[in-house]
Amino acid sequence: MQPFIKLSKMSFKAQKYIFILFIIVFSIGVIEALVLSPEDYKQSDSVRIMYVHVPSAWTSVGIFSLIAILSLGNLVFKNKYFLLIAKSLAPSGLVFNIIALVTGSIWGRPTWGTWWAWDARITSMLILCIFYILYILSWRILENKTSVNKVTSLISILGLINLPIIKFSVEWWNTLHQPASITLSGSSIHSSMLVPLFIMTAAFVLFSILIFLMKYNTELIKIKNKGLDRI
């Protein structure tokens, strides 16, 4: 009994710290976003939607990139942990994608006068959402280990092609969606808006790490449970 208590305490300590850190950063971010940051001269207070829309879109795209890289890594190095990590990342990626789509739609109503447009950026984000759903569904539906490895890797690698389309869609096509305000060369956003944006992004990343750790632990225990069944 003693080692179990000791080890499970260790296991959940990191989760606990990340959870506390997330609550702190998220609270600061929300106060900054809703109270302290200024309204936009053109979009007025509707610009505050940016503080949930942009970080969720960034996190969602980032997570899918990781999933695709891990799947490629699995194909090259045949390491089962790569797939397990990728599988554990997917739920938070999907939820961030849905948040980006829904908040984008809500933001679109006062800004563009419509909830939805088949615009290149929005459509490519919807396609990413479909890739996420297919990825998660194939883990649930397929039972054969070899086929699930192949199918999930294929989905994530195919989905990888969509990522540069999301990024450059606003440059390649004439879209309703505005071009990127933050690039490697600099930002057109004032620091009073940039600070809350980065705080919220940090909070979203912390949340995805927390969910990843919990999901990864669940997957490991599932494997152990299967192992115990064999004893």
Add this chain to the structure above:
Amino acid sequence: MIYEFINMNGYGLYVWSSFIFTLVCFISLYTVIKLQLVKEQKKFKTKYFDLTKDVSETVRKQETYKEILAFTNISKI
């Protein structure tokens, strides 16, 4: 002042619904993943404590089962 904060120059409905939707998504995802984790932990505890002391000791000596019997630790990530 409170009304102004809630109203947000007429954009309150859009801003608040976006933030509330995000919060609801966070809480839902956290709850679902937490429930899955607790369920699997309960299963593991039941199965582990169902093993007789002799079986547990024997399998502990075998390499293959060592990992199975080791309790989940995030340091493995």
